[in-house]
Amino acid sequence: MKIAILGTGAVGTTIATKLIELGHQVMIGSRSNTNEKAIEFVNKFEKNASNGTFEEAATFGEIIFNCVKGEFAMTALKSAGKGLENKIIIDISIPTDTSKGAPLSLIPELCNTNSLGEEIQKAFPNTKVVKTLNTMWSTLMVVPTMLKEGDHTNFICGNDEEAKNTVKKLLHEIGWKEGSILDLGDITASRGTESLVLLWLRIWGTTIGTFSFKVVN
Numbered sequence: 001m002k003i004a005i006l007g008t009g010a011v012g013t014t015i016a017t018k019l020i021e022l023g024h025q026v027m028i029g030s031r032s033n034t035n036e037k038a039i040e041f042v043n044k045f046e047k048n049a050s051n052g053t054f055e056e057a058a059t060f061g062e063i064i065f066n067c068v069k070g071e072f073a074m075t076a077l078k079s080a081g082k083g084l085e086n087k088i089i090i091d092i093s094i095p096t097d098t099s100k101g102a103p104l105s106l107i108p109e110l111c112n113t114n115s116l117g118e119e120i121q122k123a124f125p126n127t128k129v130v131k132t133l134n135t136m137w138s139t140l141m142v143v144p145t146m147l148k149e150g151d152h153t154n155f156i157c158g159n160d161e162e163a164k165n166t167v168k169k170l171l172h173e174i175g176w177k178e179g180s181i182l183d184l185g186d187i188t189a190s191r192g193t194e195s196l197v198l199l200w201l202r203i204w205g206t207t208i209g210t211f212s213f214k215v216v217n
């Protein structure tokens with residue numbers, strides 16, 4: 001499958017690496033196709049890795065991962081233009097507000113009664129936004145078995161059932177067990193999963209090591 005990764009940070013490159021290892025063709029997108037970090041990443045692989053602008057990557061991908069920092073995500077997606085049309089966008093970004101420093105909060109207009117996931121879906125109605133993998137450390141996203149043999153919870157939500165099923169299949173391929181993926185319904189559920197970052201950061205600050213959330217009943 002051809003997959004676009006928007007963003008050259010740790011999350012984007014970690015997911016891209018896993019997908020390339022699984023045999024997918026990956027294009028990593030950034031503001032410029034001369035981005036040194038993107039080029040350095042691509043040069044690590046003999047095949048199935050390329051880089052381009054946000055628009056070039058979006059046009060290339062059958063599925064698009066949004067791994068851009070939350071405060072810049074809408075700008076990046078808008079620059080992707082028509083490349084987003086009729087595509088599945090797997091949104092991993094969190095709308096954290098870094099303008100005031102620590103402790104971090106969420107961007108006011110993207111929390112409580114709204115979310116980044118919803119905002120993306122509203123801005124690009126011809127796409128199918130699926131929110132997932134946004135409540136954990138980047139390596140755990142692609143190696144879920146590194147913690148409790150994968151026995152922890154990955155949330156997923158989105159308006160389109162077929163799109164969610166496609167994403168679930170990709171998650172299974174990455175290594176997520178069926179019982180570890182919890183479908184929360186439509187994209188409004190991203191209000192809850194995005195806000196978990198505030199708790200996640202506090203737990204991470206205790207230096208307990210790798211951790212994740214698990215729903216038990």
